[in-house]
Amino acid sequence: MSIKQYIQDVFNAIKSLLKGMRVTGYYFFHPKEIITEQYPDNKATLKLADRFKGEVVMLHDENNEHACTGCTACELACPNGTIKIITQFDITPGGKKKKALNTFVYHLELCTMCNLCVEACPTGAIVMAQNFEHSVYDRKQLTKTLNKPGSKLRAGIE
Amino acid sequence: MISLEAIKNAVQSWLQLHIGGTLALVAESILLGILVITLFAVLGLLLVFMERKVSAVMQIRLGPNRVGPKGWLQTSADTLKLMLKEGLTPDGADRFLFNLAPFMIMIAAMLIMAPIAFAKNFQIWDINIGVLYISSVASISVIAILMAGWSSNNKYSLLGAMRSGAQIISYELSAGVAVITMIILTGSLSVNDIIASQENGWWIFKGHIPAIIAFIIFMIAVTAETNRAPFDLAEAESELTAGFHTEYSGMKFALFFLAEYINIFIVCAVAAILFLGGWMPLHIGNWQAFNHVMDYIPSSIWFFGKTFLLIGLIMWFRWTFPRLRIDQLLNLEWKYLLPISLLNMLLMTIVAILKWYL
Numbered sequence: 381m382s383i384k385q386y387i388q389d390v391f392n393a394i395k396s397l398l399k400g401m402r403v404t405g406y407y408f409f410h411p412k413e414i415i416t417e418q419y420p421d422n423k424a425t426l427k428l429a430d431r432f433k434g435e436v437v438m439l440h441d442e443n444n445e446h447a448c449t450g451c452t453a454c455e456l457a458c459p460n461g462t463i464k465i466i467t468q469f470d471i472t473p474g475g476k477k478k479k480a481l482n483t484f485v486y487h488l489e490l491c492t493m494c495n496l497c498v499e500a501c502p503t504g505a506i507v508m509a510q511n512f513e514h515s516v517y518d519r520k521q522l523t524k525t526l527n528k529p530g531s532k533l534r535a536g537i538e
Numbered sequence: 539m540i541s542l543e544a545i546k547n548a549v550q551s552w553l554q555l556h557i558g559g560t561l562a563l564v565a566e567s568i569l570l571g572i573l574v575i576t577l578f579a580v581l582g583l584l585l586v587f588m589e590r591k592v593s594a595v596m597q598i599r600l601g602p603n604r605v606g607p608k609g610w611l612q613t614s615a616d617t618l619k620l621m622l623k624e625g626l627t628p629d630g631a632d633r634f635l636f637n638l639a640p641f642m643i644m645i646a647a648m649l650i651m652a653p654i655a656f657a658k659n660f661q662i663w664d665i666n667i668g669v670l671y672i673s674s675v676a677s678i679s680v681i682a683i684l685m686a687g688w689s690s691n692n693k694y695s696l697l698g699a700m701r702s703g704a705q706i707i708s709y710e711l712s713a714g715v716a717v718i719t720m721i722i723l724t725g726s727l728s729v730n731d732i733i734a735s736q737e738n739g740w741w742i743f744k745g746h747i748p749a750i751i752a753f754i755i756f757m758i759a760v761t762a763e764t765n766r767a768p769f770d771l772a773e774a775e776s777e778l779t780a781g782f783h784t785e786y787s788g789m790k791f792a793l794f795f796l797a798e799y800i801n802i803f804i805v806c807a808v809a810a811i812l813f814l815g816g817w818m819p820l821h822i823g824n825w826q827a828f829n830h831v832m833d834y835i836p837s838s839i840w841f842f843g844k845t846f847l848l849i850g851l852i853m854w855f856r857w858t859f860p861r862l863r864i865d866q867l868l869n870l871e872w873k874y875l876l877p878i879s880l881l882n883m884l885l886m887t888i889v890a891i892l893k894w895y896l
């Protein structure tokens with residue numbers, strides 16, 4: 381190690397340490413940067429980060445129609461078997477048999493909120509919601525059916 | 539304005555008048571003991587709370603805010619909890635050493651209080667080798683740490699204690715050299731003389747570049763000596779659970795914890811005395827008017843203000859820098875700090891001989 385290198389090392393070290401101290405020093409003198417949410421005191425005004433994920437939900441429109449074709453792509457994408465798609469065969473007006481969704485079973489207790497199912501879905505039928513107050517007394521209640529009763533596939537979605 | 543000096547003199551003369559002679563001396567000693575213990579307790583509560591709040595704000599969190607107004611009673615509640623807990627001694631531990639170690643570390647901290655001047659003429663013991671006394675007594679604490687680690691009969695404790703030993707012994711060197719650098723300027727080891735020599739300006743301003751380098755080196759070295767992050771390898775929660783005090787619980791753990799904060803206070807007080815003039819108000823050369831205004835602020839406030847400023851600096855270090863590895867730690871000391879501080883001492887000697895300082 382040459383002398384020049386040595387002195388350079390010392391100065392670089394001091395420079396990078398000061399850089400770090402500037403960041404924490406800035407936070408120290410700007411307490412309004414604090415991001416702590418005082419839940420549950422501020423339940424009404426709670427602000428969650430955009431990327432926060434709480435559970436998987438299926439979108440339904442006002443006619444109680446969803447976009448899930450029952451293709452099971454989400455079931456295959458899920459790394460821990462959270463989703464079980466039960467399909468049925470509908471008879472189309474043309475008299476043909478067609479695969480459709482019967483029940484979308486979602487085991488919330490197994491879900492890691494990884495978002496893979498949402499990305500896998502070709503029709504955008506499911507999204508991640510931000511609700512996180514999931515505690516229940518019996519874990520059976522955590523097994524949910526995501527398609528609402530009586531809902532059906534929106535027309536025009538294959 | 540009531541100064542600490544006036545209170546001390548009043549108490550002293552009252553005792554002399556009503557008890558007199560040797561008994562007055564004994565009473566004074568007892569009073570001093572109580573004062574030091576109270577100071578420790580207050581400092582412990584205050585510094586732990588301060589650390590938690592400072593760290594919180596630096597990490598954009600809120601920190602303790604539930605117990606008492608704005609969380610002010612949090613540390614008192616924690617102390618109460620620690621006092622109520624059982625102080626276990628593990629099976630297979632060396633009972634005598636194990637129980638002695640926490641007291642040893644506290645005694646070392648208490649002894650250092652003796653030559654520190656808290657305000658003008660307010661000092662427990664004015665010895666002519668004050669700074670030497672401080673640095674030698676401070677190194678007793680490493681024995682307590684080794685004792686705790688060895689007697690715990692736990693490999694994590696032992697590892698932590700060994701790291702701590704290596705670290706304190708290495709960094710004592712550069713801290714010592716930094717102190718000597720300043721002693722070259724003052725020419726005296728007595729705390730009072732050192733403070734008096736800064737009457738026309740603090741050494742950090744008067745001593746030019748060598749004083750500033752010495753200050754930086756001293757702060758780095760004492761951070762290492764007090765086993766604080768980024769040099770907290772002795773504890774290293776993520777590697778050694780808690781290092782040398784892994785096996786301690788209840789009040790015995792609290793003593794170690796307290797000693798850490800007391801040591802921070804002590805090293806910052808020493809730094810304040812050496813570089814920032816202790817209780818000496820901010821004086822600039824011979825600006826009589828300015829100096830006079832500064833004198834109106836009581837000396838105790840100057841001392842505690844400077845000390846807490848430096849404590850803030852050390853806390854700032856802790857919550858910014860990541861922990862070093864043991865080889866990096868020793869590299870830093872032996873390859874960088876020690877050569878630089880030795881060179882710096884040489885530079886300071888030249889400055890002192892040529893009388894370049896004011």
Ligand code: SF4
Nearest residue numbers: 458491492494495497
């Ligand atoms: S978020 Fe991840 S774990 Fe949860 S259902 Fe989707 S794929 Fe499975």
Ligand code: SF4
Nearest residue numbers: 448449451452454501
């Ligand atoms: S939610 Fe999407 S991926 Fe899953 S079965 Fe329905 S359409 Fe296919």
